[in-house]
Amino acid sequence: MSATTLTPTGAVTTDSRMERSSFARDTGIVLMxxxxxxxxxxxxxxxGLVQPIVFLALFGPLLGGSLAGSVPGGSVWQWFVPAILVMTALFGSSTVxxxxxxxxxxxAHERMLVTPLSRSSLLVGRALKEMVTLGAQAVLIVAVMVPFGFRLYPAGAVLGLALLAVFGIGLGSLSYALxxxxxxxxxxxxxxxQTFLFPLMILSGMLxxxxxxxxxxxxxxxxxxxTYIVDAERALFSGEIATATVAWGxxxxxxxxxxxxxxxxxxxRRSAD
Structure with a gap:
């Protein structure tokens, strides 16, 4: 007679919840x-917080004088500020x-590999550190630029930063792989x-x-x-949320x-071998 083992129907769900909780905990440890x-x-x-402001102060007036009225939407700051945020995320994530x-x-890396931390949390936690810095920079940039005519759309701004976080984690992971x-x-x-960074910037229409x-x-x-990330950020920071441009981003x-x-x-995994 053979014995039958019954598996509770909720076991798979419980295991997946435990895995998500473990991943979140590991990511938090690496982030801290x-x-x-x-x-x-x-x-x-x-x-790091002041650097984007300096770039806006030096490059913004040049754009205002040469591109006033010719940029999509008509507002140089509404067009340029989201690009500065993308550029900040690009530089920060690609250099980690x-x-x-x-x-x-x-x-130190070898010591981290022998810990029970998941490999994905080692990537995501490190990349999220750059996103924390980006969030602080974004708040400072928006606070400084609002008196100069930059219009803030809170819902679009929050979604724009979330989109940059997703992109930044992916790019940061590629930087670690490199x-x-x-x-x-x-x-x-x-x-x-450097070979890939500047062509990507120029061909995205960022500057x-x-x-x-x-x-x-x-x-x-x-x-x-x-290109699609930059376009989506400009749309989101202009208050356009449910658009094809955002979807492509x-x-x-x-x-x-x-x-x-x-x-x-x-x-x-290969570095641990």
Whole structure:
């Protein structure tokens, strides 16, 4: 006679809830670990908050003089401020791999790998640190720019920051994967990062509109996921939520997240071998 083992119908649901809770806890641990050094160094924190304001102060008047009335929507600040937030997320997320390179040189990364923390939480927690900084920068930028004519749409702004967080986690994971791939030649990290960073920025229409650019640049911009992120942020910060532009931005951000986590987790597992 064979014995039959009955599995409670709620077991799968309970296991999935426990996995989500464990992932959230692990991510929180990694996030706090990454935030502590930044909180201990207030100068770098203040400099990171002020840097986007300086860029707006220097670059904004040039745009106001040369592009006034020609940018979509007619408002230079409404067009440029969301782009500055995207640029901040882009620079912050794409350079986080350099911190991992330092940890691999000091042995801190190997010590993290032997802990029971999940590999995905090591990626997401580290990338979220940059999103915390981005949130603080966004609040400061909006507070400074509102008196100069920037219109704030709270719902769109919150959704815009959430979209940037999704994109930033994916891009940060790719940065970590790059750091792991070039750990024996760490100078290659900056070569690859810079090679891809500036073409992506220019071809996204982040700093200058591409509508008046050559046809080949407009074609290439359509294959640039950052283009759709920038367009979606401009729409959200202008109060446009349920639009096709925002939908394409969500698709680009989620695709970046999926690819980044897949490549990053694979790289983390290989680095542990």
């Amino acid at each position: 670990r990454e935030l502590r050094p930044m909180l201990r160094d207030p100068f770098s924190l203040v400099f 791999g350099s911190n991992l390179l330092y940890e691999m040189q000091t042995g 750091a792991i791939a070039v750990r024996k030649q760490d100078w290659m990290f900056w070569v690859v990062q 200058l509109p591409l509508e008046s650019g050559p046809g080949w640049m407009q074609v290439l911009s359509r294959f640039n996921p950052l 969500v698709v680009a951000a989620v695709a970046t997240l999926a690819v980044g986590l897949a490549v990053g987790i694979r790289g983390m």
